[in-house]
Amino acid sequence: MKRLLGWATGLWLCASGMALGSPTKAPTQDLTKLPGTQKALGDDPLATLRTTADGLISSLLSDDRMYPRLVQLCDRFGPRLSGSANLERAIDWILAELVRDGLSTAHGEPVMVPRWVRGKEELRLTSPSEQRLELLGLGGSVATPPDGLSGPVVVVQRFEELTVENARDKIVVFAPPFVSYEASVPFRRVGAIRAAEVGARAALLRSLTPQSLGTPHTGVMLYKDGVPKIPFAAIAPEAADQLLRQQRDGQRIEAKLSLHSQTLPPSPSRNIIVEVKGRERPDEVVLFGCHIDSWDVGQGAHDDAGNCVAAWSALRAVQSLRPRRTIRLVMWTNEENGSAGAKAYAAAHGNDKHVIALEADSGVFRPTGFLFSGDDAALAKVHKVAQLLAPLQASMVGMPGGGADLRPLADRGVPVVGLQVAGERYFVYHHSAADTVDKVDPVELKQVAAALAVFVYGASELW
Template identity: 45%
Template sequence: MTWEGRLPFPGSLFMFLCMLSSLCDSHPHSAWPLSSRAVAGAASNDTARKVADIAAEVAGYADVAKQIIDLAVFGAAQNRSYRRLADFTDTIGNRVSGSHNLEMAIKYMYNAMTQDGLDVHLEPVKIPHWVRGEESAEMIVPRVKNLAILGLGSSVGTPPEGIKAEVLVVQSFVELKQRASDAIGKIVVFNQPFVSYSETVAYRAYGASEAAKVGAVATLIRSVTPFSINSPHTGWQDYQDGVRRIPTACITVEDAELMWRLGQRGQKIVVRLTMGAKTLPDADSFNTVAEITGWQHPEQVVLLSGHLDSWDVGQGAMDDGGGAMISWEALSLIKNLGLRPRRTLRTVLWTAEEQGGVGAQQYYNLHKVNLSNFDLVMESDLGTFTPQALQFTGSDVARQVMEEVVKLLAPINTTKLETHGEGTDISPWMQAGVPAIYVTESGIQSAET
């Protein structure tokens, strides 16, 4: 695969945003703190500049924006994020929570960012340690067919001999409740239609417990994706307290549809499921933190992030090696250009995101005492495609600032500002009122591995 001529990786966009948010000392007489959080606070006590003044201030960074974009897209740093991503994933491979590979990934990034001249440290976190083990599934009635499966994170295993049971196929939680008496002693297959990831993922997350409530012995969940080439996806699932824990795995869209059609015809379906999954004691891990200290307001932070962990059945390039690399690249580019941020620019590479944002929640718990010092938080966790839009959460005044900022991104065709951001790792900050940005990208077709 050649990278020359490729549309820009989100790194230049990410770095540009954090630079503006921290107000680099690029102009000798620049003194106004261009922080979206600071702007919002100033507006509340009638000291904010008029929007026209804000627009003029931001427009004054057009030359700096061009320097950033030229370096990242056309200059010496062209494709560097891609090369770093390839080196990282080729060297380490998958990085599931609790694994030796994740430990090696953290060491790799610590050393790489230190050699890059950044101030790097590690912050300890206890993380879940779930092991997949051997797993298989086979439909044995009405005909023999191997079923491609991937056990879901935190699932319990089956007995060594597996579970052999008749199948009940449903398309929603509502249908499951309506057919509760039919589910007793059966393997429930969820063939839910894909609506959106945020909506459809509920079946992966809660399907096992909902089925257990009505007496099911296991669940097989249609992979949460609109596209499939007979490839199951994985992800984390959550057992409800006080509900019997039953094995759960994802199957392909094709197999879910097959069993649904068989069920609609009234045919009996029997499946044998074997899973060696188990949960070990929590493991020691770290959030990896790199920063460039602000020269005027070092205590104030603009945070950008991605997560280092991945699932165990791929190399974790898009989820979320790309997000980790551009979070590093942002700081690298600032150093390359000799820009000096007034505020501290901090990259955090989270651990155990796939297990529910464990590392990010730990970081928030430790640092929320200094909440007022966090001006902006950013996250990228949607792959390595072309940046398309920014999802922004913040005050109306802060949004007006961002509307001016994105105008400077026209050369890389990323001028769309969407309402309300998301992101597992930055959600605690968003809920606490810190302005947040989530980078969305074109080409997103599916989620998880």
């Protein structure tokens, strides 16, 4: 975990001709000469800042390089699970692209990440009828025996329904109705523990999504020392609801589950770190980030490749403005199944003077504002910065907030925010084969970049 060396404030180079396959020419105008900038330049620093923010928004909303770049990232490297060659190749490419863009401080910092590998998977209902059900093993699940395991099925909608009497030696299906991700995610996190504690042989989860076309959604799950590790997989909501109806109808439900996942030794990955040095307070850091790893299905386009492309476009846009404080972008590795990247960053940089830290990890949709955790003084500053986003209608601030990769910093007292978006469809795609680049709207991608740029630039000036 080497420290950053060789700070350099690069120039904002128009890199459109150099980026691989970028089909459109970038806007090359000097931001200070945009129409919006002209009309309000004066002695009021806030007015100047507002005009600069308007210029940033205008510039990024016309930056047509982002979407082709996101397509390249998704199509060339595929899903980017920790420990995969796909992820490391994607990191190599991003580092090279950042340097091509004139962001010469870009470098990787080594992190050892867990390595869980999905194998062949199959779920068959054998009673009341023969039926193949779609499934996705949950990340970290142990395998079944090589020939699979068979048994009666019991369906529950709440942890309180689980008893040794109804669950011992059974396959437990957790079928909570989807109200919100936050309300349902405990079933995924600790379902295998709770089922094993009452003697279940395996567990299945109704996928955490408000809408489905027979689509299972994966995600991380946990085991607990002293509790047997049982296999755990997600099934489509339609299948879980069917099993629940069958149970209520008094039918005998039996299934056979095969999961051939493996947990291999940890392997090397990297956090990507790139920054623009502050002109007045270079030691004070405005941090923003996203994660470059993804699950192993779909393309991880909304989660979180799109935010990576938006964030690096934002950093490139603010570079030429010579921000007051240092603006640092981190693309964490291993957010999805271990947060090793976040821990490594905090270990290496936890003593840096982070004035504020933002994560964008709620999908790539129209920005609406920020979710914040921190003290009152920081809250007031976040509101001040957020008002610069009025042209995008993205000035709302809620509490609490942050991001998975910001937890170690928040624990050290750094104020944290998460970018909020109009993400009604996020969990329809999230952690599934449906999280593909075609689901990202090119205009919303640019809006996210604009929101990130204004936030970090505004914070670097105003904090």
